[in-house]
Amino acid sequence: MRLVLPIMGLILGAYIGSTLTFQLPAVYIKYMSIAVLASLDSVFGGIKAIMEKNFDGATLLTGFFTNALVAALLAYLGDRLGVDLYYAAVFAFGVRLFQNLAIIRHHILTSFKNIKIFSGDDHERQ
Amino acid sequence: MRKYILPLTLICIISSFFLVFQLKTQAKNTNFNPLSQKSLNLITIIKNLEQEIETQENQIEAMRNQLNELQSQNNSGKLQDLRQEIIKAKIDAGLTAVSGKGIVITLDDNNEGLIAVPNDDPNKYIIHYDHILSLVNELKIAGAEAICINNQRLINTSEIRCVGNVILINMTRIAPPFIIQAIGSPKLMTESVSLGQLNILKSSNYPILLEEKEEIIIPAYKGELQFEYAKLQ
Numbered sequence: 001m002r003l004v005l006p007i008m009g010l011i012l013g014a015y016i017g018s019t020l021t022f023q024l025p026a027v028y029i030k031y032m033s034i035a036v037l038a039s040l041d042s043v044f045g046g047i048k049a050i051m052e053k054n055f056d057g058a059t060l061l062t063g064f065f066t067n068a069l070v071a072a073l074l075a076y077l078g079d080r081l082g083v084d085l086y087y088a089a090v091f092a093f094g095v096r097l098f099q100n101l102a103i104i105r106h107h108i109l110t111s112f113k114n115i116k117i118f119s120g121d122d123h124e125r126q
Numbered sequence: 127m128r129k130y131i132l133p134l135t136l137i138c139i140i141s142s143f144f145l146v147f148q149l150k151t152q153a154k155n156t157n158f159n160p161l162s163q164k165s166l167n168l169i170t171i172i173k174n175l176e177q178e179i180e181t182q183e184n185q186i187e188a189m190r191n192q193l194n195e196l197q198s199q200n201n202s203g204k205l206q207d208l209r210q211e212i213i214k215a216k217i218d219a220g221l222t223a224v225s226g227k228g229i230v231i232t233l234d235d236n237n238e239g240l241i242a243v244p245n246d247d248p249n250k251y252i253i254h255y256d257h258i259l260s261l262v263n264e265l266k267i268a269g270a271e272a273i274c275i276n277n278q279r280l281i282n283t284s285e286i287r288c289v290g291n292v293i294l295i296n297m298t299r300i301a302p303p304f305i306i307q308a309i310g311s312p313k314l315m316t317e318s319v320s321l322g323q324l325n326i327l328k329s330s331n332y333p334i335l336l337e338e339k340e341e342i343i344i345p346a347y348k349g350e351l352q353f354e355y356a357k358l359q
Contacts, residue, residue: 005131005132005134005135006131006134006135006138007138008135009134009135009136009137009138009139009142010138010139010141010142011142012139012142013138013139013140013141013142013143013144013145013146014142014143014145014146016139016143017142017143017144017145017146017147017149017150018146018150020147023151024147024151026151026163027163027164029148029151029152032144032147032148032151033148035144036141036144036145036148039137039140039141039144039145040141040145042137042141043134043137043138043141046130046133046134046137047134049130050130050134055129055130057129057130057132057133058133060130060133060134060137061133061136061137064137064140
């Protein structure tokens, strides 16, 4: 129930993305892909924070925008300098994404196990 | 409502928008290569510029016609002489269409030869800009008075230059077959080219056609002659 609005948001964003006819110049696709990674990282980071009960909306939003912008900027700078900083951003976001995913999985697993243990105890008592 | 719902929703909207947008863009250019994209951009720029040049050339032509009309209206006394002088100068400069007898040389790439030996270097079978340059030089030495290649009039500033797989003449790209028309003594010009470049091309099996004609019409130079640095001494 809690996640209805975020899921609706996902669908809404996908809808806007698919109906928008605006074509991004192909040169900027690389930077866009970093922005995609940064936003995914933020989504999973947010979910992780919810599970760890230290969620802060302002942190999430500022983190999202600064991450996406700075990553794209770094990639651009790297292109100018001839250093593939692009991969550094991809690497950093990728690692963080997997870490967050692992933490989320652990949390889900533990909560699932707890429920199971309790229900098992109930069963034994009967 | 819990405090995280709204920020998370916002992030979800943006990230799924990015994701789908990126997927859509990527689907459109599989095997994306920034270099090829760059050259595509350049091609569109060149095409636009060429179109612009064409419209401006047409504009120049229209204005020139207008000028001619205005000049022909005032034909009294000394102006008449000046007008004759202008006409003569224009003919010299290649700014008028001219006609007369001369020769027409038609050149094309040796496609048959390339098909017969497919693994050979294709450079050996195509007409290069220096072939045309040599032919034009030989025509000039035989006293050609007006030359055009694929309807591009050669004047004193005309270039003949290789630009990739086409040839640039008067800043216009020219592709084979090349039709070189020259007004002058047909006999002299035929001899000159036959003894030189044409002979070499023929021995390399390029398809070549040389015709002597009684009446050739060579169009005027379409561009503008502008002297920015050269001053009257």
